[in-house]
Amino acid sequence: MSNPVFGIDLGTTYSAIACINDYGRPEVIRNPDGAETTPSVVFFESDSQYVVGKEAKNGALVYRDQTVSLIKRHMGTPLELEFFGTTFHPETISGVILKDLVTYAREATGLDTSDVVITVPAYFGLAEREATRQAGEIAGLNVVGIITEPVAAALSAGVRTDVDKSLLVYDLGGGTLDCTIMRISADGVEVLVTDGNRLLGGADWDQALFDLVADKFRQQALLTEDPVDDEDFAQRLLTEVETCKMTLSRKEKASIKCTFGTAVELVEVTRAEFEAATEHLVGQTVDIVARAMAVAQQKVPGLGYDEVLLVGGSSRMPMIEAALQERFGWSLTKTEFDLAVAKGAAIYGQGAAAWIDSAVAGSTGTDVATVAHPALGGQAEGRQLLLGGKAVTISNVLSRSIGVRFVRDGAGGRPEPFIGFLAHAQESLPLEVEQAAETYDHDVTELTVHLYEQMGEAESEVVTDNREITPDSGATFYGLPRLPKGSPIHVSLAIDAEGLATLSAVEPRSGQQLRITATLSVMQREALEAATKIVAGMARSD
Ligand code: AMP
Numbered sequence: 220m221s222n223p224v225f226g227i228d229l230g231t232t233y234s235a236i237a238c239i240n241d242y243g244r245p246e247v248i249r250n251p252d253g254a255e256t257t258p259s260v261v262f263f264e265s266d267s268q269y270v271v272g273k274e275a276k277n278g279a280l281v282y283r284d285q286t287v288s289l290i291k292r293h294m295g296t297p298l299e300l301e302f303f304g305t306t307f308h309p310e311t312i313s314g315v316i317l318k319d320l321v322t323y324a325r326e327a328t329g330l331d332t333s334d335v336v337i338t339v340p341a342y343f344g345l346a347e348r349e350a351t352r353q354a355g356e357i358a359g360l361n362v363v364g365i366i367t368e369p370v371a372a373a374l375s376a377g378v379r380t381d382v383d384k385s386l387l388v389y390d391l392g393g394g395t396l397d398c399t400i401m402r403i404s405a406d407g408v409e410v411l412v413t414d415g416n417r418l419l420g421g422a423d424w425d426q427a428l429f430d431l432v433a434d435k436f437r438q439q440a441l442l443t444e445d446p447v448d449d450e451d452f453a454q455r456l457l458t459e460v461e462t463c464k465m466t467l468s469r470k471e472k473a474s475i476k477c478t479f480g481t482a483v484e485l486v487e488v489t490r491a492e493f494e495a496a497t498e499h500l501v502g503q504t505v506d507i508v509a510r511a512m513a514v515a516q517q518k519v520p521g522l523g524y525d526e527v528l529l530v531g532g533s534s535r536m537p538m539i540e541a542a543l544q545e546r547f548g549w550s551l552t553k554t555e556f557d558l559a560v561a562k563g564a565a566i567y568g569q570g571a572a573a574w575i576d577s578a579v580a581g582s583t584g585t586d587v588a589t590v591a592h593p594a595l596g597g598q599a600e601g602r603q604l605l606l607g608g609k610a611v612t613i614s615n616v617l618s619r620s621i622g623v624r625f626v627r628d629g630a631g632g633r634p635e636p637f638i639g640f641l642a643h644a645q646e647s648l649p650l651e652v653e654q655a656a657e658t659y660d661h662d663v664t665e666l667t668v669h670l671y672e673q674m675g676e677a678e679s680e681v682v683t684d685n686r687e688i689t690p691d692s693g694a695t696f697y698g699l700p701r702l703p704k705g706s707p708i709h710v711s712l713a714i715d716a717e718g719l720a721t722l723s724a725v726e727p728r729s730g731q732q733l734r735i736t737a738t739l740s741v742m743q744r745e746a747l748e749a750a751t752k753i754v755a756g757m758a759r760s761d
Pocket of ligand 1: 556557
C-alpha cells in the first residue's frame with residue numbers, strides 16, 4: 220500500500236491541501252475554520268508561536284509588524300524579515316504555512332505522513348522551484364514532487380491520455396496570472412508554452428475596487444480630508460473590497476459601509492461599474508493569452524484548442540469568461556477554480572507513490588513506459604510515474620532563459636561583462652547546449668562561471684537585468700594549465716527534466732574536462748538547517 224501523499228497548492232493569497240480519499244478520489248481537506256482554502260498569511264505571535272490563515276489575515280490590521288502576506292512573490296529572493304529577534308527568509312515563512320497546512324490535514328484525516336507534492340506557477344524559474352522545495356524541507360516534509368499549477372489543474376480536470384488533445388489553462392489567482400498551453404496524448408502531457416504575469420492577480424482587482432469605493436465615498440460624504448491617507452481606514456477597506464468583489468461575481472450590485480470620523484456612508488457599486496474600472500486588467504490578461512498562443516503556433520503550426528480550462532479564484536469573475544469568449548470565441552471549461560490545483564497535486568502524489576511502490580516491487584509492467592518528468596523530489600529521470608494505472612510523461616519547458624556572464628571589450632577597451640544566453644525560455648526540457656568561449660585574462664588557472672536567469676519578460680544582455688542563480692562566488696573550475704588570453708573553452712549547460720542544471724567546461728588543448736552541478740538554491744545548507752530548526756521549534760498558537 221502506498222504511503223499517502225498530501226497535495227498542496229501553496230498560493231500567493233490562499234493555499235489548499237488535498238489527499239486521495241478512501242474512494243480513490245481527490246478531496247480538499249478543510250481547515251479548522253471549516254474552509255477549503257486558507258489565507259497564505261502568517262502572524263508571529265511570539266518567538267515560538269504562529270497563526271496561519273483567516274485569523275492572521277484579520278489580525279494584519281492591528282499587528283502589521285508581526286504579519287506577513289504575499290510571501291510567494293519573494294520566493295527565491297534573498298529577502299530577510301525579522302520577528303522577535305529571529306531572521307526569516309521567504310522559504311522559512313512558506314515553511315511555516317506548509318507546516319500549518321500539513322498539521323491540520325493530519326489532524327483532520329488521521330493520515331500520518333510527511334510526503335507532499337507542492338505546486339508552483341509554471342513561470343517560476345529554477346531558483347524559485349528550488350526555494351519551494353526547500354520550504355517543504357524546512358517544514359520537516361518529504362517533498363516527493365514539485366509540479367506546475369496548470370499541469371495539476373489539467374490532472375484534476377481528468378485529462379485522459381487515451382484521447383489526443385490540446386489544452387489551454389488560464390489561471391488567474393490572487394497575485395498572478397498563468398497561461399499554459401499543453402498537448403495531451405498517449406505519451407503523456409507535453410507543455411508547449413508557459414507565459415504569465417507574476418504581478419497581476421485578484422489583488423489588482425481589489426485595488427481597483429478600493430479606488431472606486433474610496434472615490435464614491437469622498438463624493439458622497441463631501442470629505443475634505445482624504446480617508447485613504449488613514450492607514451486603519453485603508454486596511455479595513457482593502458479587506459472589505461475583497462468580499463465585495465466576490466459578491467459582485469454573483470450579484471449585479473454590492474455595497475460597503477464606509478466610516479471615517481463622523482462620516483458614515485453606504486457606498487454601492489454595480490458590477491458594470493466594477494467591470495469598467497478593471498477592463499484594462501482583463502485586457503492585459505487576454506493579451507498574454509494571445510502572446511502565448513502566438514508562441515504555440517510557431518512551435519506547432521495550425522494548433523487548435525480542444526479545451527480551455529479556467530482556473531484560479533479570480534477566474535470566478537464573470538468578466539473573465541466573457542472577455543475570453545469575446546476575443547477567441549471559446550467555450551470554456553470551468554474547474555473548481557481554487558481547489559483544482561491542490562486536487563491535481565494529490566492525484567500526482569498518488570501517481571508518484573504508485574511509482575515508488577512499483578519501483579520497490581521491481582515491477583516493470585508492460586503498459587508502463589519509462590518517463591522523464593519534471594520533479595520527483597530529486598529522483599533521477601527515467602523513472603516511472605503511474606497515474607490511474609497508466610504511465611504518464613510530463614515534459615516541461617524552461618520558464619526563463621539561462622545564461623552565463625561573459626566579458627568582452629567595452630568602451631575604451633575596458634572589460635564589459637554581459638550575459639550570453641545558452642538556453643532560452645520555452646525550450647523543452649531536458650536540454651543540453653554548448654557555447655564556445657575564450658579566456659579573457661592571461662595565465663588562467665581557475666575559471667569561475669556565473670550562471671544567470673532572466674528576470675524581466677524579455678532576454679537582456681545587461682547583467683543587472685538578470686539574476687544570478689549560482690552562489691555569489693560562482694561555480695569555479697580549478698586546475699587549468701595556465702592558459703594564455705584567448706584560449707578556447709567550451710562551456711556547456713545541461714538542464715534535466717527536473718530543472719537540475721549541470722555546467723561543464725572543456726579545455727580543448729589539454730582535453731581537460733571539468734564538471735560542476737550548479738547549486739541553484741538561494742539558501743545555503745547551513746541557513747537551511749537553521750531555518751528547519753526554527754520552524755521545528757515553533758507551534759500553532761491555540
Ligand atoms: P487563488 O490564488 O486561486 O486561491 O485565488 C485567490 C483570489 O481569488 C483572491 O484574489 C480572491 O479574492 C479571488 N476570488 C476568490 N473567489 C472569488 C470570487 N467569487 N470572485 C472574485 N474573486 C474571487
